[in-house]
Amino acid sequence: MLTVSAICHSAGFQVTDNGGRVWPVTVVVLAIIAVWYLSAVLLNSPFQKDSYKRQKQTDVSLVTLARDTMSQERPVLPAPHQVAQEIYKTTVQKKITSKRSLIFHSWITLSTALLGFVMGTVLGIVLAVSIIHNRALDKSLMPWIIASQTIPILAIAPMIIVVLNAIGIQGMLPKALISTYLSFFPVAVGMVKGLRSPEVSHIDLMRTYNASSWQTLWKLRLPASMPYLFTSMKIAIAIAMVGAIVGELPTGAVAGLGARLLAGSYYGQTVQIWSALIMASVLAASLVGLVSLANRLVLKRMGSLP
């Protein structure tokens, strides 16, 4: 349970305020695990009963049935401890360089997501800065930035990968481009709001100092936009992760968490799918946690947090 509250804490949720959240969160998480076990038994028992019938085993006790449903090779829904064992087996007991190591695959996905996230954040900030400095861009570009996200980019992820492959661009960059496309949006929208957040009187003050628009940007607008930037970056890094995973699907299940998902679905390895899924979730949660940690540090340094 410690890990859960640690994840929640690192993900930026105050654990202690509001009359204590640790206890309710613990109860909820325990309840989820209990439901998970229960549904594992329920969903896996038809297959188990079928195999009993074939082995001519009769009068199997309910306890045995429950135990057997949780130790199947390819269960419909693996029990939590099966997934935990699989994760332990593929992270600790395998060499990192091995193709069967989950850490190897996680690193590939993680590096792609981070590259895409950095490119997306830079692109978003550049767009936001040019939007607040040019009226024509503000009026013409902003609607298209919003419209760009109604295009399901993940749907064309396979095409981007295949096409870029065809002209010789391979490896991380095509996948990272998908993450970039997804993550520039929250940053651009958030930063436009943030760069416009200083009060009119402050901007007027800068004008009385005869500050150039560059100086106003650097000394007033950017510092004022920091809270907005970090809020957007939290969203951006989470979807950069999604982009990286989906970007790995069409490469033909070579490497990465997405490839693990695809390979698992081809061969019916449900335990493998679930462990990749849990790993991806842990990664995403810790990335969001890192961003909110950076947020706290920066805001503290700037004196806006007590």
Next chain:
Amino acid sequence: MSRIEKFLLLLACVTGLLSLFVYPLNTAGEGIASSPKLQVFCGLTLMIVAVGYALEETVLRYRLLAGIAICAVSLFGAWTLIAWLGIAADTSALAAESAQSGPGAGFWTASVAAWALGWLGVEQLAAVMSRNRLLQLVLRVVIPIVFGAWLLIIWELVTRGLSVPQVLLPSPSAIAERFANSTATLWVDFKQTFLKAVLIGYSMGCLSGFLVALLIDKSSFLKRGLLPVGNLVSALPIIGVAPIMVMWFGFDWHSKAAVVVIMTFFPMLVNTVAGLSAADHMQGDLMKTYAASYTQSLMKLRLPQALPFIFNALKINSTLALIGAIVAEFFGTPIVGMGFRISTEVGRMNVDMVWAEIAVAAVAGSVFYGLITLIERMCTFWHPSFR
């Protein structure tokens, strides 16, 4: 004139002069005299530049007229350039010896002139100050449309002018042609993915998220426990459950709808719970002094206050739903559906068909989003952000 306007005028002037007098129009060395329409365009460009420099004060006073005129000239230029590409392709196909006569330097400078004029026109339109509500509305629609049109024009000019391989990036006209020729297939795919998986999954996911939020809202214990977990889950790559859902619910649309339900559930839950506690304590106390029952204060105070949050979730979910359904189809489908079509046509290198499918998805997504925004405006007209 602002600095950028001066720069654009200068750019249009230089490029217009270059293509009119210096550079040949195609690589075979023919001058601009071979295309009277392009000559007209270059002349108009230079005229605009001259008027812009000579009568600066007057132009700035009639920005609306100037903007419309400049945009019109720029679009005329773009249209002639595209038409010229078509004619050039025809003639070079007829005359085999000049097969390599592609667009030359003059063509590209004319394109840059047209583009600079386009930006200049938008710059004028964006600077129009008017108290007329209707004019404001029209401008708010027209400016992005001109911008979008220019995106398409640049795409078309670059792909056809540089003869980019069809496999890499088809031109908009090729995509439009493919779209018109395969509406039947596109419609079947649309029906399978959007009308079945997305709409059903979306409504089930949003409704269940909303109802669970109403239930949770009654208990502060659950609220404190579920909200952090829900927040955490919203940040997770839920799309990864797609292969599991395909295993559980089979290849047809049911599994895709299930993915959509899971993806849309948590944003709705978190937003509704947050929205239900958006009402002020003062307002809640007022309801108490009226002796309002739980239902009454829910219906008359807290649900209306939560509406902006709920609509926010509906908007986020509208894009998530489409993505979820399409990606889930990568893990197995019957031989119909937008995701299926995209992955198979990519494999067959029919990239124009893929783009046609993307166009359908983009239009469907935008219309879906637009509809929700419209309903939001009708329901939350009282909210400060709309006044």
